[in-house]
Amino acid sequence: MQLTRYLYRWYRDEYDFIRFNETAKHQLWLREVKAESDPEDESRYLEVVFPATGVxxxxxxxxxxxxxxxLKVQSGGYRINQLCRDTCSHxxxxxxxAVMDINIEALYERLFETRLERxxxxxxxxxxxxxxxxxxxxxxGSHAATGERKREPVTLFIAPFQSIANEVWVFWEEGKLLWRFTSDIDLARPAVWQHDxxxxxxxxxxxxTVVSHEERPCDDRFATRDQIGRALYNCIILGSKLTVPPASQ
Incomplete structure (x- = not known):
């Protein structure tokens, strides 16, 4: 449920509800995969495919x-490592x-009912x-970060925590900057912050922000309006507000 809720909130769009592959509508595919790594790396990987939508x-x-x-780096469970649509699933x-049967209508109804839970x-x-x-x-080094920081508060919006992705998004209102924080270690563990x-x-x-990645192919500095909009929705609408008093106070 955590995975499907994350996809619903951060990844799905309106087209996923109308472009089903009907023959695979009630299927979920699952397998364990091996990854090339150091002999001491005992990390494990799973692939989950939603064939009806190509995710x-x-x-x-x-x-x-x-x-x-x-430092022993361990996660409390499986976390999202990569997401892709269509190109890899083809x-x-x-x-x-392993093919699992799911009731897609019941799943989407449950996601709708719990869409505001956070x-x-x-x-x-x-x-x-x-x-x-x-x-x-x-x-x-911006003006807002140097001079204004001493006399103006900093307003942060923190998105709900998604443990399945082990990420948190934070938006700085005055500077219009957006950050994504993530780690191999669970963010809730003190060690992740102690060891930087x-x-x-x-x-x-x-x-x-661009309309499409095709405007700047292969340049991952840019995000689409859809991606930025989702992040801002989660930060500002669903998230929590944190006001930091001016540095001089």
């Missing part, structure tokens, strides 16, 4: 060690997977996200 998800259960940090064959980051995680966002703001293993992706929603 394939690779899930990863992280289990490896960072020797230089003496290369798969049903006979290579889990917010707890107080500790909110604190880490606030501090990380403030560091990111300071590193931008969080990956941060920043988008300037004014300058890095």
């Amino acid at each position: 394939m998800v690779t899930l990863k259960k992280t289990d490896y060690t960072i020797p230089e940090l003496r 290369q798969v064959r049903q006979r290579d997977y 889990v917010y980051p707890d107080a500790d995680l909110r604190g880490h996200l606030r501090d990380a966002a403030l560091r990111q703001i300071a590193e931008t 293993t969080v990956r941060v992706r920043m988008y300037d929603t004014l300058k890095q």
Whole structure:
């Protein structure tokens, strides 16, 4: 249910409800896959295919060690590692997977009924996200981040926490910047912040938004209006607001 809820909130669009492959409408394909890795890496992978809509998800259960940090990196369960539509799913064959039957109508009805349910980051995680966002703001070197930060509050919107993706999105209202925080270690664990293993992706929603990736092929600095819109909906409409007082206070 976590995976389908994530897809519903972050990935599905209106066309998924009308372009079903009727022959595979009530199917879900599943298999374990092997990935090339270091001998010490015991991470496990699953592939989940929704053939009716051409969506394939690779899930990863992280289990490896960072020797230089003496840190055991483990996730509490399977987390989304990769998502793709159509191009990769066209290369798969049903006979290579375990086929599960699902009641798609009941699933979509359940997703509709629970579409506003959300889990917010707890107080500790909110604190880490606030501090990380403030560091990111300071590193931008913008006027808003330097002069105005001393006398104006910073308004952050934090999206609900999706444990299946182990990611949190944060939007800075005054600077129109959007961040995606993620890691192989569960973000709720203190170790991920102590050892600085969080990956941060920043988008300037004014300058890095395009209608289609075809405008800038192979340039992953840009996000589409649809992608930015989903993130802002989750941050501002479904998320929680956090106001940080001016630095001088």
